[in-house]
Amino acid sequence: GFVHFTSFSSQGLTMMDLRAATKRQADIATWVLWDISxxxxxxxxxACRVxxxxxxxxxxxxxxxxLTITAIGILSQVPIDVLRALSSTGINLHHVPTMYNKSILTSxxxxEMDNSPPANVMLISLQRIFGQYIADLSEEYYVLGSKVPYDRKLEPTVFARRAGCFLWExxxxxxxxxxxxxxSGTTSKTTFYCSGCCLDLFGFESFTKHILSKEHALNELDYYPGGVEAGNESRAxxxxxxxILARLQGFRQARRREEEEEEANYKKQRLEDPYYDDEYDYEAEAE
Ligand SMILES: [Zn+2]
Structure with missing residues (x-):
């Protein structure tokens, strides 16, 4: 069964809620998708130890x-030394312009469309909406670090906590x-992708140059309400x-505050009604 902080090796390492691979899981691909934002x-x-x-x-x-590990998030906000440490240790970098519209969930x-089952998937995130997504994912994939599909009736928040946040902590x-x-580094090839511009980049230097560039920032403004006007003004x-990146930062901070308010409101609703949003429409959120 599930034991918190199970020792899993003679080296004395501990990691919560990860079960030993079954025979079926042992030799198939494993994908770690890490919501680094x-x-x-x-x-x-x-960072190089992760x-x-x-x-x-x-x-x-x-x-x-x-094993493929991909850090997904607004990578232009992650310190460049952290990005360098991650990519030099074989972690793929996948930039998204927002945490919503063209979001991590869309990625x-x-x-999922690019990687047919069977595969092991380990999702590291905080977002409660992933709870239901993880439940659906577990119909076809082995989702590591979560209780699904055994506890399908578990509340989405509990899914999210078990499968995301708690795992990271x-x-x-x-x-x-x-x-x-x-x-230690790795010999495997690291990939770099900007989903805002739908662009594969080759090499760390060209990737970081791209996500800090003017063209990229102008593209990203389009993903925020009022961003098109802000882009035109920036051009003028x-x-x-x-x-332009500072303008973008303003939009992101505003969105972040909204998220915090939504989360606080959500928690309040949950206290009043434990089954509030059990049928959370995460597909609508991803659009
Ligand atoms: Zn870009």
């Missing part, structure tokens, strides 16, 4: 198939507790990349 690397954790840690953890649990749905706790400071004023 909602689950950022804290200041006290060396990838090797996840690799070791999964290996010691018997997941021997190809997950696209991932416990992963960080295990990583902090581990004495080993493994920052002949603003540079820094000024």
């Amino acid at each position: 909602r689950c950022p690397v804290p200041a006290d954790v060396d 990838g090797p840690f996840i690799r070791r953890a999964l290996k010691s649990l018997g997941y021997n198939g190809d 997950l749905i696209m991932w 416990s992963l960080l706790a295990s990583l902090r507790a581990e004495a080993k400071k493994d920052c 004023r002949k603003e540079d990349a820094t000024a």
